[in-house]
Amino acid sequence: MRGLMWVLAVFALAVGLSLAARLNDGYAILALPPYRVELSLNFAILLGLAGFAFGYMLLRLVAHTLRLPLHVRAFRARRRSEKGQAAMLAALQALLEGRYARAEKAAGEAYELGQAPALSALIAARAAGELRELERRDQWLARAESHDPDARQARLAVQASLLLDDRRYDDALVVLRELSASGPKRIATQRMLMKAHQRLGHWDEVRRLATALGKRGVLAEVAATQLRITAQIEALRQQAGDAAGLAECWQHTEDKLDARVARAAAQLFIALGDCRRAHEIVEAALEVEWGGELILLYGECLGADVLTQIERAEKWLKSRPRDRALLLTLGRLCLQQGLWGKAQSYLEASLSDEPSRSAHLALAQLFDRIGKTEDANRHYRASTDAKLRQ
Numbered sequence: 001m002r003g004l005m006w007v008l009a010v011f012a013l014a015v016g017l018s019l020a021a022r023l024n025d026g027y028a029i030l031a032l033p034p035y036r037v038e039l040s041l042n043f044a045i046l047l048g049l050a051g052f053a054f055g056y057m058l059l060r061l062v063a064h065t066l067r068l069p070l071h072v073r074a075f076r077a078r079r080r081s082e083k084g085q086a087a088m089l090a091a092l093q094a095l096l097e098g099r100y101a102r103a104e105k106a107a108g109e110a111y112e113l114g115q116a117p118a119l120s121a122l123i124a125a126r127a128a129g130e131l132r133e134l135e136r137r138d139q140w141l142a143r144a145e146s147h148d149p150d151a152r153q154a155r156l157a158v159q160a161s162l163l164l165d166d167r168r169y170d171d172a173l174v175v176l177r178e179l180s181a182s183g184p185k186r187i188a189t190q191r192m193l194m195k196a197h198q199r200l201g202h203w204d205e206v207r208r209l210a211t212a213l214g215k216r217g218v219l220a221e222v223a224a225t226q227l228r229i230t231a232q233i234e235a236l237r238q239q240a241g242d243a244a245g246l247a248e249c250w251q252h253t254e255d256k257l258d259a260r261v262a263r264a265a266a267q268l269f270i271a272l273g274d275c276r277r278a279h280e281i282v283e284a285a286l287e288v289e290w291g292g293e294l295i296l297l298y299g300e301c302l303g304a305d306v307l308t309q310i311e312r313a314e315k316w317l318k319s320r321p322r323d324r325a326l327l328l329t330l331g332r333l334c335l336q337q338g339l340w341g342k343a344q345s346y347l348e349a350s351l352s353d354e355p356s357r358s359a360h361l362a363l364a365q366l367f368d369r370i371g372k373t374e375d376a377n378r379h380y381r382a383s384t385d386a387k388l389r390q
Contacts, residue, residue, distance in 0.1 A: 084115025091123045103127040104136075111143070118144045118151035122158045129162045137162060153182060160192050169199045187218050194227075203235035207254075229255060233264040243272050256281070257288040266297050275301035279309065286316070292325035296358075299329035306337045324353045328362065335366050357383045 091106035107124035111117050125140035141162075144155045156179040163172035173196045179189055190209055197205040207228050214224025232253050239245040246268055255261045262285035269278040282298045285291070295316075298309070310333045313326060320326055331347035334340075343366055350359045360383035367376035 080113050081115065084110050084113035087113060088115050088120060088123075091120070091127075095123055095127055100127040100130040104131070104133075116151075118147035119154065121147065122151065122154055125162070126158055129165060134166075153179060156182070157188065157192075160189075164192060164195060167199070169196045172196050173200065187213070187216065191218070198231075201234070201238065203231040203238070207231035207235070229258055229260055232261050236261075236265050236268055240268055240271065243274065246272065247277075250281075257285050259285055259289050259291045259294055263291075263294055263297060266294075270297070270301040283312070290320070292323075295323070295325045295329050299332045302333075302336055306333055309333055310337065310339075322353055324350050324356070327353065328356070328359050331359070331366075332362055335362060335369075340366060340370055355382075 087106050087110035091103050091110055094100070094103035094106055104124045104127035107120045107127065111120035111124065121140045121144035125137050125144060128134075128137040128140055141155070141159060144151065144158075156175055160172050160175040160179060163169075163175060172192070176189060176193050176196060180193070190213055194206055194209040194213070197203075197209065210219065210224050210227035210231065213219045214221060214228075219227070232255055236246065236249055236253065239249045246265075250256070250265055253261060253265070256265075262281050266278040266281045269275075269281065278301050279298065282294050286294055286298075295313075298313070302309075310330065313330050313333065317323070317326055317330065327346045327350035331343050331345075331350060334343035334346060344363070347359050347363045347366065350356070351363070360379045364376045364379035364383065367373070367379065
């Protein structure tokens with residue numbers, strides 16, 4: 001509808017101009033001695049308009065011709081940018097698909113075309129690293145470093161990841177610390193930091209990072225707890241053989257009442273001959289969570305007062321009269337104290353609940369001590385049964 005209105009308006013204007021021209025009888029004289037030209041006013045007006053239009057078009061043509069090199073350069077730049085963007089997208093897609101040779105090639109093309117050269121070089125470095133082309137990887141990293149300073153954190157993140165892949169954990173830790181200092185605490189950085197500290201045996205840092213990632217919801221609660229417990233156990237084991245160091249490490253341990261941590265600590269104190277501390281650790285942990293391995297550990301190290309150990313174990317027995325591990329531990333403690341009758345009773349009760357190699361060996365030792373050689377040999381033979389549990 002709008003087009004039709006425009007057509008009608010143009011026709012109306014043409015009719016108006018035609019009528020105005022018929023009513024105009026004026027003329028124009030152009031004098032350029034010795035020449036003189038006389039024109040109708042209408043023709044003179046048309047001639048002036050035509051001359052103006054021609055001059056305008058001529059000037060536009062000249063200006064366009066002068067700007068033609070600029071247009072050509074702009075066109076080439078657009079084409080180059082479009083090719084660079086296409087190469088960058090192809091490199092990213094190939095990297096995500098695991099087609100690393102294709103990713104490196106496409107990223108190289110994007111780099112040559114000047115499409116985000118720092119990022120293109122990082123993509124190529126990541127792909128070359130996956131291909132184990134270490135020389136090319138380092139070359140791409142050097143190129144990335146020489147370009148856009150805004151991509152510094154991306155470069156450091158890629159470099160740290162590649163160093164971790166190479167198992168150069170000390171070097172990776174240096175880069176990761178620089179990355180952490182230059183920006184906010186990112187999840188990916190904390191994950192890589194935890195891996196580096198874990199491989200280097202920095203268990204206090206592993207525990208701290210596992211706790212932080214668990215709070216942020218990055219790690220499942222079970223996984224975060226497992227990592228934290230493992231870190232504490234490994235930190236304790238690093239102090240094996242050092243009584244002062246082990247005592248200090250245990251003092252700073254958070255999950256003292258966890259059965260796994262308590263068992264590891266008790267074993268280390270037993271190895272140092274500190275049975276009193278081992279018993280305290282086991283007793284405290286058993287009050288929170290009963291565990292067969294802990295109660296067996298309780299009877300492995302004999303303190304200065306075995307009778308006190310027996311009394312405490314018999315208190316536990318009142319609430320757990322059929323606990324195999326507890327009966328076995330009581331039998332061993334009574335055997336050590338020379339309470340033959342009670343030792344035999346507890347050990348046979350443990351065997352009746354569930355036969356085990358340890359109970360048979362303890363009974364064999366008992367019968368050896370009281371001179372019942374035949375019974376001792378019978379239990380020694382029974383202890384060699386491969387089907388028995390420990």
